[in-house]
Amino acid sequence: MKKKLLLLTALLMVFVLAACGSSDEESSDGGAGEESGDKPVITFGVTPWTSTVPPTEVASLILQDMGYQVEQTQADAGNVYIGLSRGDIDVFMDAWLPAHDVYLDKYSENIESVAVSYDDADAGWVVPTYMEDFNSIEDLLGKEELFNNEMYSIEEGASATGIIDEMIEDYGLEINQVNSSEGGMIAQAMRMMQQEEPVIFYGWRPHTMFSKFDLKFLEEDRGHFDSASVEVISNNELKENAPDAYEFLSNWTIPIDDVEYMIEQIEEEDREPTEVAQEWIDNNQDLVDQMLGN
Structure with a gap:
């Protein structure tokens, strides 16, 4: 009986040691894989304007298809730019220039404009x-x-x-x-x-x-409200942390009429923003491929 117990104990120890060794190896390999392979969460700043929603939803869905997790932070414009400058927010899809030049100048060391979404926004x-x-x-x-x-x-x-x-x-x-x-x-x-x-x-x-x-x-000839260029802003960390996401956003463009149509679908037809955004992606795959560099 004692011999049997000793044999069982020895076998048990062998299995435990083997399992620990395997676990340590997986942990070591898995950790390296996560460090090099896992993609960071990308956080969008979302202002309380209807024009911010469609481009944010479209870009979010595309980035998710690229393997990224995305989050949205709701804030007014001033706080969105503060978040961008601190690295708490990665991307803002609805910067109105020249009206927002004051923010770009203030936080120029930490943020940048990466693409023009559309021009001639009155x-x-x-x-x-x-x-x-x-x-x-x-x-x-x-x-x-x-x-x-x-x-x-x-x-x-x-x-x-x-x-x-x-x-x-x-x-x-x-x-x-x-x-x-x-x-x-x-x-x-x-x-x-x-x-x-x-x-x-x-x-x-x-x-x-x-x-x-x-x-x-109302017409005004003193240049207070010129036609705006609506642009995509990112923090300076995005290019290094998510280079393929940065590349996609650098190629970003969307027609103003399409944005207006999506706003109407969301606001007037009471459709889900993600549904409307996915429909736009499905109907504009050539443009999406162009932005992805395909």
Whole structure:
């Protein structure tokens, strides 16, 4: 009996040692593989603007197909750029230049523009087309009371709101900027347009407001709101940490009309952003392949 117990004990020890050796070898090999083969999580900054969603969702799906995990951090523009500069956020798909030049200059040592998403994105003060006598900013002078001395805008702290304040001062307008969320601004303007009341608010393309309402930009010739170039921004670590992702984003491009269509599908048709983004990828595989360098 003692001999049998000793034999069983010896065999058990052999199996344990073999298992430990195998485990150590796998751990050593696996660790190296993970270090060299695993891809980092890529974090997108997402501002509370409808224009940010479609390109972010499309790029996220493509990166996931490339083997990356992706996350999204919701924040206003200022905090997105802070996150980029600290390395907490890797990519922002909706930088509006020159309006966002202030951020690029401030954090130039830590972030960079890697691609132009689309050009000729208009932004500025808009009014409904039934206001036939108002076609430029100068037309507002002396008539501010018709608007209760107010114009409606997006969240305080966005770069556009600073430009709007500069415009008010530059043109000598007796108008106060009333800040709210994008949705709150649109809801207030909608209520007033339903009654065909005078109203001014901040508008931009791509956005569904131009398909939902008859609007026009007020002309201004002092360069406060030139046509924007919408660009992709990354932190400086992305190129080293995820070179193939960086290469893809460097080749990024998307038509402004496609972005506007996707916004409409998400906002008006109540479709899931990932579904709309995947549909765009499926319908534009040649462009996707081009961005991937295939």
